[in-house]
Amino acid sequence: xxxxxxxxxxxxxxxxxxxxxxxxxxxxxxxxxxxxxxxxxxxxxxxxxxxxxxxxxxxxxxxxxxxxxxxxxxxxxxxxxxxxxxxxxxxxxxxxxxxxxxxxxxxxxxxxxxxxxxxxxxxxxxxxxxxxxxxxxxxxxxxxxxxxxxxxxxxxxxxxxxxxxxxxxxxxxxxxxxxxxxxxxxxxxxxxxxxxxxxxxx
Amino acid sequence: xxxxxxxxxxxxxxxxxxxxxxxxxxxxxxxxxxxxxxxxxxxxxxxxxxxxxxxxxxxxxxxxxxxxxxxxxxxxxxxxxxxxxxxxxxxxxxxxxxxxxxxxxxxxxxxxxxxxxxxxxxxxxxxxxxxxxxxxxxxxxxxxxxxxxxxxxxxxxxxxxxxxxxxxxxxxxxxxxxxxxxxxxxxxxxxxxxxxxxxxxxxxxxxxxxxxxxxxxxxxxxxxxxxxxxxxxxxxxxxxxxxxxxxxxxxxxxxxxxxxxxxxxxxxxxxxxxxxxxxxxxxxxxxxxxxxxxxxxxxxxxxxxxxxxxxxxxxxxxxxxxxxxxxxxxxxxxxxxxxxxxxxxxxxxxxxxxxxxxxxxxxxxxxxxxxxxxxxxxxxxx
Numbered sequence: 001x002x003x004x005x006x007x008x009x010x011x012x013x014x015x016x017x018x019x020x021x022x023x024x025x026x027x028x029x030x031x032x033x034x035x036x037x038x039x040x041x042x043x044x045x046x047x048x049x050x051x052x053x054x055x056x057x058x059x060x061x062x063x064x065x066x067x068x069x070x071x072x073x074x075x076x077x078x079x080x081x082x083x084x085x086x087x088x089x090x091x092x093x094x095x096x097x098x099x100x101x102x103x104x105x106x107x108x109x110x111x112x113x114x115x116x117x118x119x120x121x122x123x124x125x126x127x128x129x130x131x132x133x134x135x136x137x138x139x140x141x142x143x144x145x146x147x148x149x150x151x152x153x154x155x156x157x158x159x160x161x162x163x164x165x166x167x168x169x170x171x172x173x174x175x176x177x178x179x180x181x182x183x184x185x186x187x188x189x190x191x192x193x194x195x196x197x198x199x200x201x202x
Numbered sequence: 203x204x205x206x207x208x209x210x211x212x213x214x215x216x217x218x219x220x221x222x223x224x225x226x227x228x229x230x231x232x233x234x235x236x237x238x239x240x241x242x243x244x245x246x247x248x249x250x251x252x253x254x255x256x257x258x259x260x261x262x263x264x265x266x267x268x269x270x271x272x273x274x275x276x277x278x279x280x281x282x283x284x285x286x287x288x289x290x291x292x293x294x295x296x297x298x299x300x301x302x303x304x305x306x307x308x309x310x311x312x313x314x315x316x317x318x319x320x321x322x323x324x325x326x327x328x329x330x331x332x333x334x335x336x337x338x339x340x341x342x343x344x345x346x347x348x349x350x351x352x353x354x355x356x357x358x359x360x361x362x363x364x365x366x367x368x369x370x371x372x373x374x375x376x377x378x379x380x381x382x383x384x385x386x387x388x389x390x391x392x393x394x395x396x397x398x399x400x401x402x403x404x405x406x407x408x409x410x411x412x413x414x415x416x417x418x419x420x421x422x423x424x425x426x427x428x429x430x431x432x433x434x435x436x437x438x439x440x441x442x443x444x445x446x447x448x449x450x451x452x453x454x455x456x457x458x459x460x461x462x463x464x465x466x467x468x469x470x471x472x473x474x475x476x477x478x479x480x481x482x483x484x485x486x487x488x489x490x491x492x493x494x495x496x497x498x499x500x501x502x503x504x505x506x507x508x509x510x511x512x513x514x515x516x517x518x519x520x521x522x523x524x525x526x527x528x529x530x531x532x533x534x535x536x537x538x539x540x541x542x543x544x545x546x547x548x549x550x551x552x553x554x555x556x557x558x559x560x561x562x563x564x565x566x567x568x569x570x571x572x573x574x575x576x577x578x579x580x581x582x583x584x
Contacts, residue, residue: 054547055573062549072537
């Protein structure tokens with residue numbers, strides 16, 4: 001399993017009820033179901049991925065976050081709402097984050113850091129929109145329509161009164177390195193945030 | 203008729219009539235003293251009876267879901283596209299059971315059967331049957347076949363309602379419910395279409411209050427009309443448009459009221475054929491069963507509360523152009539299941555054929571159906 005997924009896995013309590021937004025082929029949910037007796041659903045729009053989930057025994061719902069929203073889910077009906085590598089691809093990341101914390105007591109989000117030093121270097125050196133292994137698309141047909149930096153994300157969390165419970169940064173191979181922890185916004189390639197609503201802690 | 207049987211056909215099959223000698227109490231309060239169910243089975247039941255799949259038919263279906271009754275049959279069973287060796291419901295792994303429901307007109311006890319009390323056909327005296335009653339009778343059938351727990355109960359449309367009802371009536375007797383192109387309850391518009399169909403039948407002068415068997419006539423015009431109106435709701439505007447457009451049977455308008463457009467003659471042909479083979483009282487009964495189905499009713503109209511009873515896992519499928527039971531209706535089901543924390547998977551399949559799409563294999567439909575049931579098979583080591 002990818003390192004980011006194994007980090008997420010450590011943050012999820014056994015028996016939790018989990019919603020995975022953009023669950024892909026259901027690898028994480030499948031693992032959580034088997035190893036941690038987790039229940040829950042994945043949302044996905046990729047047809048092949050949906051079929052793979054069904055073949056795996058992962059409960060998957062065909063639902064588009066952008067066009068259908070999450071209005072069909074009840075308030076605080078999940079322990080954890082996950083979204084790995086999809087925040088940058090939705091139309092309104094801020095609203096999706098709001099919704100995540102309406103449905104779940106806790107949200108776990110991963111996304112690529114646009115302030116990663118290689119991307120900064122690419123932009124400065126070439127003067128063109130960065131392309132990399134994590135961001136392999138041309139600017140005009142990329143699914144990643146809302147790229148942000150760790151600082152941007154944390155500013156949004158502050159604005160919305162989200163509390164950041166944990167933050168981990170990993171590199172493109174999803175490895176956890178001491179030096180990326182040192183200066184995450186410059187050296188971290190992918191961030192994993194665990195957030196909750198501020199009020200909850202009061 | 204096939205010259206030779208395709209390798210993925212279940213081949214030539216023979217229905218069997220099973221007699222049930224104990225009275226069955228029905229939702230309406232009445233009871234049937236005894237009843238028959240006509241059944242077809244495909245494949246082999248394994249030693250622990252864990253590989254059985256129940257097929258529930260829709261309004262006009264019957265027990266003949268797959269294969270041929272003889273080598274001279276023009277067409278195979280109604281769901282032959284999905285049932286057979288290597289097909290989504292793989293008969294080389296599963297033991298598949300398909301029956302004609304109670305109240306039907308293809309051999310199971312129904313309005314055209316003889317009422318033991320009078321020695322005449324039941325006709326209008328046959329009690330109104332509900333989806334719950336069907337499921338109850340199917341559970342008795344399962345007992346008879348030695349099946350404690352179905353690997354899956356599968357159905358489209360009205361058949362999907364039976365699969366849903368199974369999950370509520372006998373939560374521990376099925377592992378999976380596959381609910382295709384179905385709905386948690388009919389809308390006013392759905393009931394309205396059923397009412398038009400019933401009114402067409404009942405107002406046919408040959409209906410004789412449902413006792414037409416005694417006079418050896420059938421309300422053919424009424425049944426034909428009922429089927430014509432029903433048939434329109436099974437197709438989509440686009441699929442009808444593609445099939446017929448405004449095509450005329452002959453070159454020019456004739457300025458009369460005979461069937462001039464191709465679509466008219468198609469509907470008349472479908473209606474006529476249907477009216478020759480289906481029983482009008484059964485049609486009334488089936489449409490009423492549709493109208494009454496409403497599992498939330500007993501749970502304060504809270505569908506999620508109803509699904510609180512369910513223990514099985516669900517696969518719900520809808521079709522993009524189905525306007526009889528739209529994807530929205532399936533989503534209602536799914537949302538209630540999510541709220542009840544049932545295990546459920548859902549997909550909306552893009553298909554142009556309206557409600558009938560559940561009978562027509564398309565790549566995505568077949569892939570999903572095959573993958574899901576493959577896992578069901580692995581679970582029960584089939």
